[in-house]
Amino acid sequence: MIGRLLYSDFLKNKRTSIALVVILMPFLTMLLQAINYLLRTELVLESAARLHVDLWTYLLIGTHRFLIISFPLMITMIASIIPNIEHQSNSWKQMMTLPVNKYKIYISKFLNLLIWSFIAIALLCVVFPITGIILGIEGKIPFDLVLKEVIYIYFAFLPIISFQLWLSMSIKNQAISISIGIITTMSGLFLVQRPITQWLIWAYPSLVMPIVPNNQFTGVLPNQDLIKWFFLSLIMTVVMLILGMRNFVQKEV
Numbered sequence: 001m002i003g004r005l006l007y008s009d010f011l012k013n014k015r016t017s018i019a020l021v022v023i024l025m026p027f028l029t030m031l032l033q034a035i036n037y038l039l040r041t042e043l044v045l046e047s048a049a050r051l052h053v054d055l056w057t058y059l060l061i062g063t064h065r066f067l068i069i070s071f072p073l074m075i076t077m078i079a080s081i082i083p084n085i086e087h088q089s090n091s092w093k094q095m096m097t098l099p100v101n102k103y104k105i106y107i108s109k110f111l112n113l114l115i116w117s118f119i120a121i122a123l124l125c126v127v128f129p130i131t132g133i134i135l136g137i138e139g140k141i142p143f144d145l146v147l148k149e150v151i152y153i154y155f156a157f158l159p160i161i162s163f164q165l166w167l168s169m170s171i172k173n174q175a176i177s178i179s180i181g182i183i184t185t186m187s188g189l190f191l192v193q194r195p196i197t198q199w200l201i202w203a204y205p206s207l208v209m210p211i212v213p214n215n216q217f218t219g220v221l222p223n224q225d226l227i228k229w230f231f232l233s234l235i236m237t238v239v240m241l242i243l244g245m246r247n248f249v250q251k252e253v
Contacts, residue, residue, distance in 0.1 A: 005108035016081050022116050025074040026124040029066050030131040037135055052219045055137045060149060067153060068205040072160050076181025078116050079164035080174040082109055087172045102249045113161050121154045145210055152208040152226055159201035159236035166244030201236050204229055
């Protein structure tokens, strides 16, 4: 049944701009990173030398800084589009009369959002090395570091995916859920600066870079807290998913 619901949702998505958003976001992210590299080449070279990393690694560090903004915004947009089809057509009542478990309807929307987000992050794995090659960066591409980056940041996005879907499924006016998504995305840049606010889900993407600068900013070290944020992301994802499902099931449509 979940498979049929998921397939039905994907058919509905063909009439939306989701595919365009998913394809454009990795390219726009790397375009911003490329512009930053070209406009600040000397500073980039100096910063890479100060951290004692090659340009590929520094390009990945810079890409991470753009990802923590661009991808939550993409998630906000997709999470808004997916249920908006039913919101605009007022078809929730009709859907609820079908012999389908409400929990399965919600899970289908969640899986839909997960898959689109995964496609976007997978595309980034392709666009990243292409961008570096176009910029003329030489040397060996650190694919192991790139893989760690996309895996951990994808899991760090999961609680945000759960939260934004909860909002979009609960609120008919998608301008509200989109506005909240934008505000929380930008707030994540500040939440990460204090230990007490780092526990909020919007700070997680900033905290899962595989390598981090040392205290003197003269080198990089492996991020020792990756596993902590990984499991915390999973826990918060489940919590948000359960709350969202309960709200959806109990809501009068």
